[in-house]
Amino acid sequence: MLEHLGFDPTAESVYRLLLTRRDLSTEDIAGLLGISAEDACSAIQHLVDLTLLRASVANPGELRPVHPDLAAELLLERQRAVLLRQQQAFAESQLASARLAAEYARLSLDAEPYQVETLQGIDAIQSRLEHLARNVERECLSLMPGGAQSARSLAASRPLDESMLSRGVAVLTVYLDSVRNDPATWEYSHWLSAMGGEVRTVPVLPLRMVMFDRDTVMVPLDPDNTRRGAVLLHGSGFVTAMGALFDQVWSAATPIAELIxxxxxxxxxxxxxxxxxxxxxxxxxxxxxxxxxxxxxxxxxxxxxxxxxxxxxxxxxxxxxxxxxxxxxxxx
CATH class of the missing domain: 1.10.10.10 (Winged helix-like DNA-binding domain superfamily/Winged helix DNA-binding domain)
Incomplete structure (x- = not known):
């Protein structure tokens, strides 16, 4: 019952028993609970480690269980400490991942100078997207975080999507679940589906990206401010990894026409x-x-x-x- 708080079932049973019977020996506990004396001893030690059993003042040498209210508080505080350590480890992992990504980007620029293109500003991004949409042959894969899409973004996307679909290009797009509450994005998603595209949604997306023919991928320079610019990568291992990421997200996403x-x-x-x-x-x-x-x-x-x-x-x-x-x- 309290396993999520680090309280195993045997220790919980021993604690509950000692709340009603404080004069029991290890052997008595084992017999009443139908467990071995070794398991009873381990459970008692676990309770001591959790400070749920403490030395008795009235009877030196004996142990007493703490009140259930205090026990719950102690267990919650212990779980809080665990969560804080997990948060710290997560933050450290994020930092390490960011450093690795930055190092990879630097090495990619040094090793493949003709494979990386930097686009500064929204106009440069839009111009490049128009060029790529005209030349894509098989598929265009997109991850679109940020929730409801702006009217300007939808207006700019419509002729590109329409052109690709008219040439038989597969257009697959993933939005956040929250777009289901935005009339404009919802309408655009159904228009895209009616034209032959496929749209799905997920609760959260890792990043914004647009991929063409699994050979070229565009990602933002700054995920928090996509208007600053973007990076365009061609035919690198990074592009392959982004394709695998899209496939993973797509397989877990819900088609826009279905209820979540x-x-x-x-x-x-x-x-x-x-x-x-x-x-x-x-x-x-x-x-x-x-x-x-x-x-x-x-x-x-x-x-x-x-x-x-x-x-x-x-x-x-x-x-x-x-x-x-x-x-x-x-x-x-």
């Missing part, structure tokens, strides 16, 4: 699960909103709803209870 499934046993949507995972790993409301393509107000409303549904009194307790429910099946 809600797991029958979890009472939580994929978008809500991603929100919990983001906040568990230390993301702020603002960062979570940007990654999910939602407003900060919507993120806070969703979090308040989750807190209420779990009967929690704080965000930390919400995270703990979500873990107990098995809702955090993510790479947190």
């Amino acid at each position: 499934p809600r797991p029958r046993d979890a009472r939580i949507t994929a978008q809500e699960r991603e929100l919990l995972c983001l906040l568990t790993t230390g993301a702020t409301d603002e960062v979570a909103a940007r990654k999910l393509g939602l407003s900060v107000r919507t993120v806070r409303r969703m979090m308040a709803d989750l807190t209420d549904r779990l009967g929690a009194r704080s965000r930390f307790e919400t995270g703990v209870r979500a873990a107990q429910q098995g809702w955090l099946n993510c790479d947190c």
Whole structure:
């Protein structure tokens, strides 16, 4: 029952027994619970390590169980420390990944000077996209984070998508689930589907990218400000990796025409699960909103709803209870 808090079932049974019977020996505990004396001894030691069993003042040499209210507080605090360590490890991993990506980009520029093209500004990006769309032969694959797409972006995309589809090019696009609440992006997605394209959605996307014929990929110079410019890579190992990433995202995405499934046993949507995972790993409301393509107000409303549904009194307790429910099946 309390395994998510580091409390194994045997130790929990011993603790519950000692709350009602404090005069039991290790052998008595083993006999009453139907376990070996060795397992009973290990469970008692585990309870001591968790500070749920403490030395008795009245009877020196004996152990007493702490009150259940204090036990819950101690277990939650211990779990909080674990989560904080995970957050720190995640942040360190992010930093290491960023450094690796930067080093790879530098090496790519040094080793393949004719394979990388830097585009400065939105006009340069649009001009290059128009050229690539005219020359693509087989497929155009896109990951589009940021939630609702701007009217300007949709207007610029329509003639390019229409031209590619008219030539039999496969156009596959992945948006965030949140676009289902934006009339303009929703309408554009259905227009694209009616024209022969395919559109799917996911709760969160790793980055923005557009790939042509799995030979050329465009990614932003700054993921937080795509207007600054983009990098265009041709025929490199990085392009192959981006193709594999797209395939992975696509296989897990939900077609735009379908309702987003809600797991029958979890009472939580994929978008809500991603929100919990983001906040568990230390993301702020603002960062979570940007990654999910939602407003900060919507993120806070969703979090308040989750807190209420779990009967929690704080965000930390919400995270703990979500873990107990098995809702955090993510790479947190």
